[in-house]
Amino acid sequence: MTNLTELSKQMRTDMLKMAYSVGKTGAHIGPSLSLTEIIAVLYFSVMNFDPKNPQNDSRDRLILSKGHGVMAQYAAMKQLGMITDEVLLTFKKNGSKLSAHPSLNRELGIEFSSGSLGQGLSLGVGCALALKRKKSNSRVFVILGDGECNEGSIWEAAMYASYQKLNNLTVIIDKNNIQYDDFTDNILSMNPLDKKWESFGFETKTVNGHDTEQLIKILNMNAEKPVAVIAETIKGKGVSFMENNPQWHNGILSQELYEKALVEIGGANA
Amino acid sequence: MTTLEAYTKAFTDTFGITDEEAKNLKFQDIKAWDSVGHMGLISAIEEAFDIMMETDDIIDLSSFEKGKEILKRYDVEIK
Amino acid sequence: MLDITPQNIRMWSLLGSCGAFGAAAESVVQENSNIVMLTADLCSFAGLSRFSKMYPDNFFNVGIAEQNMVGVAGGMAKEGLIPFVTTYATFASMRALDQIKVNMGYMKLPVKLVGMTAGLSVGILGATHISIEDIAAIRSIPNICILSPADSLETVKCVEAAVQIAGPVYLRLSGSMNNPPVYKADYDFVAGKAITLKDGEDITIIATGTMVHNSLRAAKLLKEKGISAKVVNMHTLKPLDVDAVKSACSSKMIITVEEHSVIGGLGGAVAEVLAGIEKKPEHLIIGVSDSYKPAGEYKYLLEQYGLLPEQIAEKIEQNYKK
Numbered sequence: 001m002t003n004l005t006e007l008s009k010q011m012r013t014d015m016l017k018m019a020y021s022v023g024k025t026g027a028h029i030g031p032s033l034s035l036t037e038i039i040a041v042l043y044f045s046v047m048n049f050d051p052k053n054p055q056n057d058s059r060d061r062l063i064l065s066k067g068h069g070v071m072a073q074y075a076a077m078k079q080l081g082m083i084t085d086e087v088l089l090t091f092k093k094n095g096s097k098l099s100a101h102p103s104l105n106r107e108l109g110i111e112f113s114s115g116s117l118g119q120g121l122s123l124g125v126g127c128a129l130a131l132k133r134k135k136s137n138s139r140v141f142v143i144l145g146d147g148e149c150n151e152g153s154i155w156e157a158a159m160y161a162s163y164q165k166l167n168n169l170t171v172i173i174d175k176n177n178i179q180y181d182d183f184t185d186n187i188l189s190m191n192p193l194d195k196k197w198e199s200f201g202f203e204t205k206t207v208n209g210h211d212t213e214q215l216i217k218i219l220n221m222n223a224e225k226p227v228a229v230i231a232e233t234i235k236g237k238g239v240s241f242m243e244n245n246p247q248w249h250n251g252i253l254s255q256e257l258y259e260k261a262l263v264e265i266g267g268a269n270a
Numbered sequence: 271m272t273t274l275e276a277y278t279k280a281f282t283d284t285f286g287i288t289d290e291e292a293k294n295l296k297f298q299d300i301k302a303w304d305s306v307g308h309m310g311l312i313s314a315i316e317e318a319f320d321i322m323m324e325t326d327d328i329i330d331l332s333s334f335e336k337g338k339e340i341l342k343r344y345d346v347e348i349k
Numbered sequence: 350m351l352d353i354t355p356q357n358i359r360m361w362s363l364l365g366s367c368g369a370f371g372a373a374a375e376s377v378v379q380e381n382s383n384i385v386m387l388t389a390d391l392c393s394f395a396g397l398s399r400f401s402k403m404y405p406d407n408f409f410n411v412g413i414a415e416q417n418m419v420g421v422a423g424g425m426a427k428e429g430l431i432p433f434v435t436t437y438a439t440f441a442s443m444r445a446l447d448q449i450k451v452n453m454g455y456m457k458l459p460v461k462l463v464g465m466t467a468g469l470s471v472g473i474l475g476a477t478h479i480s481i482e483d484i485a486a487i488r489s490i491p492n493i494c495i496l497s498p499a500d501s502l503e504t505v506k507c508v509e510a511a512v513q514i515a516g517p518v519y520l521r522l523s524g525s526m527n528n529p530p531v532y533k534a535d536y537d538f539v540a541g542k543a544i545t546l547k548d549g550e551d552i553t554i555i556a557t558g559t560m561v562h563n564s565l566r567a568a569k570l571l572k573e574k575g576i577s578a579k580v581v582n583m584h585t586l587k588p589l590d591v592d593a594v595k596s597a598c599s600s601k602m603i604i605t606v607e608e609h610s611v612i613g614g615l616g617g618a619v620a621e622v623l624a625g626i627e628k629k630p631e632h633l634i635i636g637v638s639d640s641y642k643p644a645g646e647y648k649y650l651l652e653q654y655g656l657l658p659e660q661i662a663e664k665i666e667q668n669y670k671k
Contacts, residue, residue, distance in 0.1 A: 104456045113456050116447055122417045126424020156417035313360035
């Protein structure tokens with residue numbers, strides 16, 4: 001099995017490279033770093049996904065509804081051998097396929113375009129319904145942000161998913177407790193988030209979103225109804241000055257900060 | 271064909287029923303006579319007698335018997 | 350394919366555009382089991398009661414949640430289904446406009462959005478339910494084909510066309526029950542290709558939806574006044590038949606007529622084409638003035654906005670300079 005800890009380290013390093021490469025434009029580094037283990041576990045352990053054949057109909061579907069966290073997905077694609085270092089550094093450059101928010105790309109296995117928050121779960125519900133009709137065993141994973149859960153359309157989709165008993169659908173909420181402006185508790189607190197998902201008819205589990213073993217166990221769980229995994233994460237995880245800091249939802253890395261961050265992420269390997 | 275035969279045929283053709291079943295039929299007695307079936311019946315009757323019915327009459331035509339009365343207004347005597 | 354007989358044409362006209370849509374839905378699903386119908390708690394309103402009973406596996410009632418409905422349809426479309434999404438035109442087009450932009454416009458997912466009772470036909474329910482802004486809203490989004498049938502038979506043809514079109518479609522259904530027929534027999538329908546219904550030398554009336562019928566009647570009244578009008582059915586609002594607009598430039602006046610705001614609809618689309626043409630006649634835009642009026646029945650509201658045949662004829666006569 002892939003060493004997920006080492007892999008996560010490399011992904012984080014690449015995310016920092018991407019963020020640094022865009023210079024003063026800034027990048028959504030905080031909400032990408034919080035996603036690292038979730039994305040790593042999905043691509044390298046849980047999901048049925050063949051990077052050489054990303055359009056295979058039997059693949060599991062991954063929908064990154066919180067599209068601003070896409071650097072984590074691009075970093076995973078590099079580890080999967082789907083994109084090169086050169087392509088990785090086209091991130092957020094004019095005309096690049098690695099846009100700041102994901103753009104539907106069948107060759108890269110990006111199922112849908114996202115960026116307008118609150119839409120990914122409905123798409124996932126549509127996929128899950130269609131897959132059931134096809135008698136497919138493929139699963140659908142939708143990653144939401146906790147701030148994104150402010151959007152009413154999320155709850156429209158949640159109601160319908162549980163009413164349709166979509167046990168092929170798993171929602172992962174990257175609960176990093178920070179949204180664009182500030183801590184979610186200072187904007188529109190969604191707590192208790194687990195009770196909300198539970199009451200909407202989801203089999204709800206709370207895990208440490210940076211604990212790969214826990215994540216794998218929960219994400220492989222079978223259920224009779226759709227599953228909601230509340231992944232408790234730290235925004236900016238891995239870089240001390242970014243962690244839990246609303247300033248780093250979208251941030252600009254100076255050379256000094258970049259080098260400091262690389263050392264922290266890389267640890268002994270830096 | 272008598273007018274009664276033509277009138278009955280509109281029902282039997284539209285709903286796939288027998289002459290006997292048509293005789294006492296009322297709106298929504300059978301699955302086929304729902305709101306969509308109703309418009310099919312109206313257009314079949316109109317075609318049979320070369321008439322165009324008014325909206326109120328279309329709505330009022332709620333049974334085989336009622337239809338006979340309504341058609342009198344269009345100078346169609348069902349016998 | 351549905352049989353196009355005089356009796357069926359009359360039946361669809363009685364049913365109105367929603368009922369005709371339902372009849373067409375039952376027909377197309379028999380040829381393609383990937384076609385699914387979605388509605389937001391408006392099954393019978395959308396003419397889908399029978400469909401829902403006959404094809405329960407192809408029918409999804411998502412509840413009163415239009416944003417989710419368009420999103421679910423996007424997911425289904427990506428997985429190879431052909432989803433038709435139905436609700437009142439105003440909710441279909443604007444309640445879920447961002448979903449339409451992202452799913453249908455940006456991602457080009459082949460969702461078929463169906464707006465029922467577009468225009469003024471449900472005006473008695475108030476301005477919340479009428480839809481005079483939908484064309485403008487959706488026309489501004491790239492990649493979405495907009496079909497606006499003139500009568501119930503054309504509604505059936507548009508449903509069949511929507512299935513064939515590989516990309517996203519907005520199907521705008523105007524009028525009410527007992528929709529007056531424009532077409533009394535079968536004819537060739539090609540999306541994107543306007544149809545000349547009546548030739549005329551002096552002026553060209555380009556109309557869409559219910560206003561095609563009213564424009565034909567207006568043309569008759571104008572004939573009595575000595576004005577010979579050509580009438581064109583612009584059943585596809587996007588992509589617009591630019592050649593039809595160009596050829597109208599040989600008339601002395603172009604008039605567009607629509608049951609939609611005078612801003613951003615058919616009139617706007619035609620004006621955008623005319624803007625690039627050097628030699629062109631005057632263009633008169635007839636439609637719903639930029640206002641909400643107190644609620645009222647369909648015909649009352651048409652009259653309030655000056656969209657009855659005699660009002661259309663009068664307005665054209667007043668503006669026409671021989």
